[in-house]
Amino acid sequence: xxxxxxxxxxxxxxxxxxxxxxxxxxxxxxxxxxxxxxxxxxxxxxxxxxxxxxxxxxxxxxxxxxxxxxxxxxxxxxxxxxxxxxxxxxxxxxxxxxxxxxxxxxxxxxxxxxxxxxxxxxxxxxxxxxxxxxxxxxxxxxxxxxxxxxxxxxxxxxxxxxxxxxxxxxxxxxxxxxxxxxxxxxxxxxxxxxxxxxxxxxxxxxxxxxxxxxxxxxxxxxxxxxxxxxxxxxxxxxxxxxxxxxxxxxxxxxxxxxxxxxxxxxxxxxxxxxxxxxxxxxxxxxxxxxxxxxxxxxx
Amino acid sequence: xxxxxxxxxxxxxxxxxxxxxxxxxxxxxxxxxxxxxxxxxxxxxxxxxxxxxxxxxxxxxxxxxxxxxxxxxxxxxxxxxxxxxxxxxxxxxxxxxxxxxxxxxxxxxxxxxxxxxxxxxxxxxxxxxxxxxxxxxxxxxxxxxxxxxxxxxxxxxxxxxxxxxxxxxxxxxxxxxxxxxxxxxxxxxxxxxxxxxxxxxxxxxxxxxxxxxxxxxxxxxxxxxxxxxxxxxxxxxxxxxxxxxxxxxxxxxxxxxxxxxxxxxxxxxxxxxxxxxxxxxxxxxxxxxxxxxxxxxxxxxxxxxxxxxxxxxxxxxxxxxxxxxxxxxxxxxxxxxxxxxxxxxxxxxxxxxxxxxxxxxxxxxxxxxxxxxxxxxxxxxxxxxxxxxxxxxxxxxxxxxxxxxxxx
Numbered sequence: 001x002x003x004x005x006x007x008x009x010x011x012x013x014x015x016x017x018x019x020x021x022x023x024x025x026x027x028x029x030x031x032x033x034x035x036x037x038x039x040x041x042x043x044x045x046x047x048x049x050x051x052x053x054x055x056x057x058x059x060x061x062x063x064x065x066x067x068x069x070x071x072x073x074x075x076x077x078x079x080x081x082x083x084x085x086x087x088x089x090x091x092x093x094x095x096x097x098x099x100x101x102x103x104x105x106x107x108x109x110x111x112x113x114x115x116x117x118x119x120x121x122x123x124x125x126x127x128x129x130x131x132x133x134x135x136x137x138x139x140x141x142x143x144x145x146x147x148x149x150x151x152x153x154x155x156x157x158x159x160x161x162x163x164x165x166x167x168x169x170x171x172x173x174x175x176x177x178x179x180x181x182x183x184x185x186x187x188x189x190x191x192x193x194x195x196x197x198x199x200x201x202x203x204x205x206x207x208x209x210x211x212x213x214x215x216x217x218x219x220x221x222x223x224x225x226x227x228x229x230x231x232x233x234x235x236x237x238x239x240x241x242x243x244x245x246x247x248x249x250x251x252x253x254x255x256x257x258x259x260x261x262x263x264x265x266x267x268x269x270x271x272x273x274x275x276x277x278x279x280x281x282x283x284x285x286x287x288x289x290x291x292x293x294x295x296x297x298x299x
Numbered sequence: 300x301x302x303x304x305x306x307x308x309x310x311x312x313x314x315x316x317x318x319x320x321x322x323x324x325x326x327x328x329x330x331x332x333x334x335x336x337x338x339x340x341x342x343x344x345x346x347x348x349x350x351x352x353x354x355x356x357x358x359x360x361x362x363x364x365x366x367x368x369x370x371x372x373x374x375x376x377x378x379x380x381x382x383x384x385x386x387x388x389x390x391x392x393x394x395x396x397x398x399x400x401x402x403x404x405x406x407x408x409x410x411x412x413x414x415x416x417x418x419x420x421x422x423x424x425x426x427x428x429x430x431x432x433x434x435x436x437x438x439x440x441x442x443x444x445x446x447x448x449x450x451x452x453x454x455x456x457x458x459x460x461x462x463x464x465x466x467x468x469x470x471x472x473x474x475x476x477x478x479x480x481x482x483x484x485x486x487x488x489x490x491x492x493x494x495x496x497x498x499x500x501x502x503x504x505x506x507x508x509x510x511x512x513x514x515x516x517x518x519x520x521x522x523x524x525x526x527x528x529x530x531x532x533x534x535x536x537x538x539x540x541x542x543x544x545x546x547x548x549x550x551x552x553x554x555x556x557x558x559x560x561x562x563x564x565x566x567x568x569x570x571x572x573x574x575x576x577x578x579x580x581x582x583x584x585x586x587x588x589x590x591x592x593x594x595x596x597x598x599x600x601x602x603x604x605x606x607x608x609x610x611x612x613x614x615x616x617x618x619x620x621x622x623x624x625x626x627x628x629x630x631x632x633x634x635x636x637x638x639x640x641x642x643x644x645x646x647x648x649x650x651x652x653x654x655x656x657x658x659x660x661x662x663x664x665x666x667x668x669x670x671x672x673x674x675x676x677x678x679x680x681x682x683x684x685x686x687x688x689x690x691x692x693x694x695x696x697x698x699x700x701x702x703x704x705x706x707x
Contacts, residue, residue: 046367049390069678153538244477244538244678244686
């Protein structure tokens with residue numbers, strides 16, 4: 001009898017396993033296998049065409065990391081992450097709180113704020129290019145309001161290109177992160193706010209003492225997602241600036257593309273892609289661990 | 300009886316279709332034709348009609364090398380493909396991926412001047428150029444007349460012309476360093492006039508990794524752009540201006556001169572104002588100009604089961620079918636006998652006749668520099684314009700990259 005029960009359990013497990021096989025095959029063939037092959041190729045002299053390759057150790061990694069452009073590209077990626085992640089999350093959180101308390105009008109605000117997310121990043125880049133070019137809308141506006149002195153080549157200036165790009169990404173992404181915060185806000189019991197109001201708590205106090213601690217899981221998710229998003233950012237700088245001027249807006253992901261498809265340097269591209277992947281995994285894992293730790297501590 | 304007839308009919312149709320299918324070769328054809336995709340499809344259909352045994356599976360591609368590299372790696376090269384002159388195609392033919400098209404009708408009908416760019420170090424011809432190209436300066440004739448200007452003959456005179464245009468409150472010249480096209484103009488002409496005269500064997504030197512580039516002459520290739528930018532002879536926001544933006548600016552009359560390729564003649568000579576052309580005066584005073592005579596993206600054939608049919612298409616495109624392609628683009632023929640009516644703007648023809656009379660000419664950048672250095676050109680120009688690098692530092696960086704590429 002016991003054997004029969006075990007057998008049934010095993011059969012059920014087998015059935016469950018068989019159901020997952022198609023998904024596992026897809027993940028393995030289209031995700032894991034190419035990833036492993038890329039990792040292995042990055043230690044070889046494979047040129048992207050030849051049928052054979054030889055082990056060269058860390059040579060490709062040394063080459064890409066010692067090039068003068070590498071440091072600038074890493075600085076840009078870190079800069080964008082440092083500026084974008086906190087600013088985006090603060091704006092998205094504040095907007096979420098405002099929209100949450102806006103009653104019926106909240107739906108309209110939600111739709112408006114989420115709208116940019118419906119567009120492809122290429123379209124977004126084209127729109128903002130029209131805004132930023134020298135004869136573009138931003139400089140026309142500045143001239144119209146008597147601030148012509150501020151008009152400049154926003155995408156061609158060393159000091160302005162990354163902030164300009166950050167504004168574009170925030171405009172594009174804020175609606176998506178706002179929705180996650182709204183979902184978090186919906187889980188906070190209304191009674192807590194009601195008792196806080198009875199005790200005369202101010203709005204700011206409510207935000208910092210009730211809202212933020214109680215939606216900590218949403219903050220964690222948004223922080224990790226936005227960090228991964230910015231580290232792997234490719235399409236916006238590709239369309240908006242091609243990484244220029246010089247390398248001032250080139251991200252790691254765009255640098256991988258440049259190695260692979262402009263310089264046709266497959267070895268460098270593979271090494272850089274592995275570095276990019278490792279960087280994204282390490283940063284997001286550390287962030288996740290730290291933020292989960294804080295969540296636990298605040299409970 | 301009816302049933303029997305029906306069965307015979309159906310069998311006949313099935314057998315006939317199978318027979319036709321068995322005889323037809325599907326020729327995978329990838330052509331770089333972002334400006335004329337519709338016309339390309341039409342003339343390929345004409346070829347297919349003339350050759351009933353061949354069916355064309357046509358794909359229009361944006362970039363040649365990035366498209367072909369993974370295809371070559373996976374052994375799925377198209378039977379017939381666009382290919383640029385330079386190291387990439389040479390590598391493919393020497394690996395046995397592209398076919399050597401020496402001895403074909405297309406090769407015999409092509410002028411010799413455009414063959415070296417499509418010849419590998421092993422001497423194999425990996426493609427046939429799609430045309431001859433050059434880059435030159437387009438200018439607003441009326442503005443020149445009003446200001447009493449004539450096309451300048453050398454760099455110093457060019458600066459004088461720019462100054463006069465600027466004083467008249469107009470933008471003298473459009474510069475487009477935000478994408479690779481600045482390499483077709485500022486870089487190629489700077490290199491031609493400053494370096495090629497000293498090293499006429501520049502292409503061989505690049506291949507062998509002994510082209511001296513950390514030199515004052517090569518630094519001047521970048522310095523000339525810096526001079527124009529610093530003196531305010533280029534449009535505001537020049538650093539972030541792309542090729543497409545620049546062309547639009549000229550068409551809208553926002554600048555008096557535009558430095559661009561002959562392949563844009565169709566657009567830039569049809570402006571609302573009269574446009575003239577003159578050779579880029581990148582030469583020093585008292586020195587002869589070294590103009591650009593280069594190749595346009597051409598066509599190659601893959602080694603494979605359909606090589607014979609692909610060569611038929613190559614011969615057709617460089618023979619009796621050529622005029623369909625040429626008429627669509629209005630580009631400069633590379634054929635000894637175009638075998639049909641050629642549509643070429645008179646101004647470009649005059650320009651070319653002049654260019655052909657020069658003792659020394661040079662190619663466009665992509666025909667001789669290593670692929671690994673291509674992306675450097677616009678980036679170095681931007682860095683020089685913004686003062687992040689001196690022209691000497693830019694020259695040294697390019698020199699190092701070119702040597703590294705060959706060493707690898």
